[in-house]
Amino acid sequence: MAPAEAASGALVFRPARPEDLVAIVGLFVGDEAGGHGDTLDDAVMPRYEAALARILASPNDRLYVAEEEGRVVGTFQLTFIQTLVHRGRLRATVESVHVAGDRRSRGIGAAMIAFAVEEARKAGAGVVQLTSNKRRTQAHRFYEQIGFTRSHEGFKMELDEQA
Incomplete structure (x- = not known):
């Protein structure tokens, strides 16, 4: 499953690189509904770096960025x-x-999901699934508008905040 790179107008989708890490984490930090405790604190960056290295080394994982004019x-x-x-x-x-946040409601999310679905199809996947925080009702409407259906109730168990 080799990663792909594609362009959609001025929007470019490409595999994430180590030098993208601060920008990626910045997207998490800027997400007021995220609630995951993400931070750009230097003390935490080694954890993000280790996680990114594992993701990039995994044959079953692909991390992508959407880039617009180099951002x-x-x-x-x-x-x-x-x-x-x-x-x-x-x-x-x-x-x-x-x-x-300043790029929402401009079609970027829809373009990213369309790209993800196409990558899944090329890899031979028979289904694409996602989960979304129950508080994100606007996101739920978005996912339904682009073809996803509500099918399961998700559960999780936090094992260790630091793990």
Whole structure:
């Protein structure tokens, strides 16, 4: 599953690189509804660097950025999970979809998701799934408008804030 690079008008989608890390984390920090405690504090950056290295080394993970005139304005992660259900279907999960606050409602999110779906299709995935925080009702409407359906109720268990 080789990563791809594509352009959509002035918007370019490409695999994230280590030098994009501060911009990517900045998107998380700027997300008022995120609530994940993300920070650009120098003391935390080694954790982000280690996580990025693992993602970039994984054959099942792809981290992309959306770039506009050289500026990172969006990011998302695409993870492939091989399952046995549905006759051994490959599943693609879209995670951590973020668009810069000053660039929202301009089609960047829709373009990123369309790119993710096409990448999943090229990789042979039979389904694309994503989760969204229950508080993000506007995002839920957006995902439904672009073809996603509500199908499952998600659960999570925090094991360790520092892990």
